[in-house]
Amino acid sequence: MMSHNKFRSGIVTRATWQEKESNVTPQSVFKQRRQIIQALGLGAIATSIPGAVHAGIFDVFDSAPPTQALQPLQYVKSPNAEDQILTPFDKVTSHNNFYEFGTAKSDPAENSQQFNTKPWQLVIDGEVDKPVTIDIDDLMARFPLEERIYRLRCVEAWSMVIPWIGIPLASILRMVAPNSQAKYVAFETLFDPEQMPGQKHRLMGGGIQYPYVEGLTIAEAMNPLTLLSVGLYGKTLPPQNGAPIRLVVPWKYGFKSIKSIVRIRLTSTQPPTTWSQLAANEYGFFANVNPMVDHPRWSQATERRIDAGGLFSARRIETQMFNGYGEQVADLYSNIDLKRFY
């Protein structure tokens, strides 16, 4: 099947949408990390680090458990100068949507710090020849981790630029060998009301049904941009960002990027998705970022880019079609009316 395998070898070839790290305004943390990597004689690790090497390197960077580090490797080129600035770590980890821990933006960081993510098993099954149940640690040991700097555009019209660390979903799907019936990929968040208070009462969780579920077409899932993220800013994911493993689909509204995933199921029919179940006229299955299709209650033409000043001083910038990733993904939708299939 699709043997687009360039990310599997130790050396990652630089695709057109990748840019040198030096083109991204480095946060001091990156500088520091680079110095440590150089000091350790690991300067050559410019791409992906195979699993066996992870633990040793990650241990160096932070005393907070558990951490990991990679060089920022890849940057998605954009004509928009705003993207040269990363959203600071403290904003990425304090302004969150994770309704299982509460609906206010500050709730997830406040309510999730005891969230137990070890051990964590991920089930991948459905229309595949080789279903697996795999521990996250095994998964991270088996695949090279990559850093991807992506814009995250929430349907609520704010956005961030986040340096994720993760594994291309395509690599993981190849491992389970999808069969010819596999047309969609369904994702499911952990259901554990004891740990996730928002799941106890639907009102506290914004009236949505749990577990949170999401889905992609198989072509979307196999696109090289689609990432299963296990970290950001050089560390494993904080709980509020979806520890230990979450999806990142940068050309779609943020709600597609489902957090704390326990199951990935390949299916022959389109799977239900949490937000379209709640309000199908507001949130569709595709949810591609599209400045031409407004939300029924607000415009999607612009967005507020969160930087050091937080949401309230955030600059308003123009929203780009497919969040600026059209060159990589527009082909997926050449036969689709994006106004109808929003």
Ligand SMILES: Nc1nc2c(c(=O)[nH]1)N[C@H]1C(S)=C(S)[C@@H](COP(=O)(O)O)O[C@H]1N2
């Ligand atoms: N399980 C789960 N996943 C989720 C959400 C959620 O409430 N529950 N919120 C989504 C929304 S609306 C957005 S914008 C992103 C936010 O990711 P971040 O908090 O890491 O920025 O997570 C998405 N994934």
Ligand SMILES: [Mo]
């Ligand atoms: Mo969102």
